[in-house]
Amino acid sequence: MAELILHHYPESPFSEKVRAIFGAKRLAWRSLQVSMVMPRPATIALTGGYRRIPVLQVGADIYCDTALIAEYLDDLGTGPTLYPGGQMLAAQTLARWVDTELFWAAVTLRFLPENMGAFFTDPATAQAFAEDRANFAAGAQVRRPAADEARARYARFLAEMETQLGDGRPYLFGADWSVADFSVYHMLWFIHAGGGMADQLAARSHVSAWMERMGAFGEHAGEAITADDALAIAHAAEPLPVEQASDLPGLAPGTEVNVAPVDYGVMPSHGTLLRCDTNSIVIRREHALTGAVNVHFPRHGFGVTRY
Numbered sequence: 001m002a003e004l005i006l007h008h009y010p011e012s013p014f015s016e017k018v019r020a021i022f023g024a025k026r027l028a029w030r031s032l033q034v035s036m037v038m039p040r041p042a043t044i045a046l047t048g049g050y051r052r053i054p055v056l057q058v059g060a061d062i063y064c065d066t067a068l069i070a071e072y073l074d075d076l077g078t079g080p081t082l083y084p085g086g087q088m089l090a091a092q093t094l095a096r097w098v099d100t101e102l103f104w105a106a107v108t109l110r111f112l113p114e115n116m117g118a119f120f121t122d123p124a125t126a127q128a129f130a131e132d133r134a135n136f137a138a139g140a141q142v143r144r145p146a147a148d149e150a151r152a153r154y155a156r157f158l159a160e161m162e163t164q165l166g167d168g169r170p171y172l173f174g175a176d177w178s179v180a181d182f183s184v185y186h187m188l189w190f191i192h193a194g195g196g197m198a199d200q201l202a203a204r205s206h207v208s209a210w211m212e213r214m215g216a217f218g219e220h221a222g223e224a225i226t227a228d229d230a231l232a233i234a235h236a237a238e239p240l241p242v243e244q245a246s247d248l249p250g251l252a253p254g255t256e257v258n259v260a261p262v263d264y265g266v267m268p269s270h271g272t273l274l275r276c277d278t279n280s281i282v283i284r285r286e287h288a289l290t291g292a293v294n295v296h297f298p299r300h301g302f303g304v305t306r307y
């Protein structure tokens with residue numbers, strides 16, 4: 001198998017989710033550090049437009065969105081599955097809620113002046129970030145809660161989590177981790193990275209111990225790789241074969257399509273539809289910098305339209 005190359009940046013919470021899965025599953029990975037703001041020419045050449053971070057590159061196959069990346073990684077490495085049979089529905093549903101509803105509360109909380117810590121090194125970086133994220137937000141269909149609502153949502157969640165872990169279980173649903181542990185972990189990691197809300201964790205011993213256990217997974221570093229080397233790897237590789245099929249009325253395999261998130265960061269990727277089923281969407285792209293690549297998206301949370 002080709003190397004696992006994560007396109008990410010240190011401050012990105014969704015990237016921390018994948019970094020922690022690498023650690024938990026003891027997977028060696030290559031770290032392609034991208035800028036916190038656009039442009040990201042190599043990553044965009046590979047995805048064809050999708051700009052959310054992180055993105056996982058494996059040879060000439062590109063996996064977008066951590067929900068799909070987690071599924072891809074689950075079959076690799078060591079340790080229990082992220083999708084334990086008896087808890088599949090609960091784990092996936094909690095992960096999706098955390099990655100959307102709790103995420104927007106987390107964004108509000110992380111950028112409260114008293115919780116920002118050293119997120120921005122200087123005013124120019126802060127200004128560039130604000131301008132970039134205003135572009136990113138164009139066309140978004142999400143609601144970011146105000147501070148009081150975000151605080152209450154988070155406090156209630158932490159209280160429920162403390163109760164759930166109160167019987168001494170090491171992970172949210174019992175003896176083994178699930179994908180929900182990694183979603184909750186990266187969200188708490190993000191909220192608490194600034195240090196201004198440390199008392200909320202300190203007051204909850206079970207959550208704190210769990211957080212320490214999960215945080216250890218995130219310390220499994222990847223070996224740095226340059227953007228040029230990642231592009232050369234894509235160029236030299238062939239995308240994995242895909243059985244062509246589509247469940248989209250009027251959009252057969254071979255149709256030129258746009259694929260985009262339905263909620264935010266809605267910049268589409270353009271390519272030729274190879275497959276669309278209830279699990280994922282795959283398009284084929286060609287680019288001078290990358291050669292032929294297949295770009296994979298989860299079906300949940302993404303839309304396909306004729307180009």
Ligand SMILES: N[C@@H](CCC(=O)N[C@@H](CS)C(=O)NCC(=O)O)C(=O)O
Pocket residue numbers: 012013014015036037038051052053054064065066067099136265
């Ligand atoms: N549902 C996506 C969410 C990804 C996401 O929102 N990523 C943030 C960074 S953590 C992002 O792309 N922000 C804008 C940017 O970095 O350009 C996933 O699971 O990958």
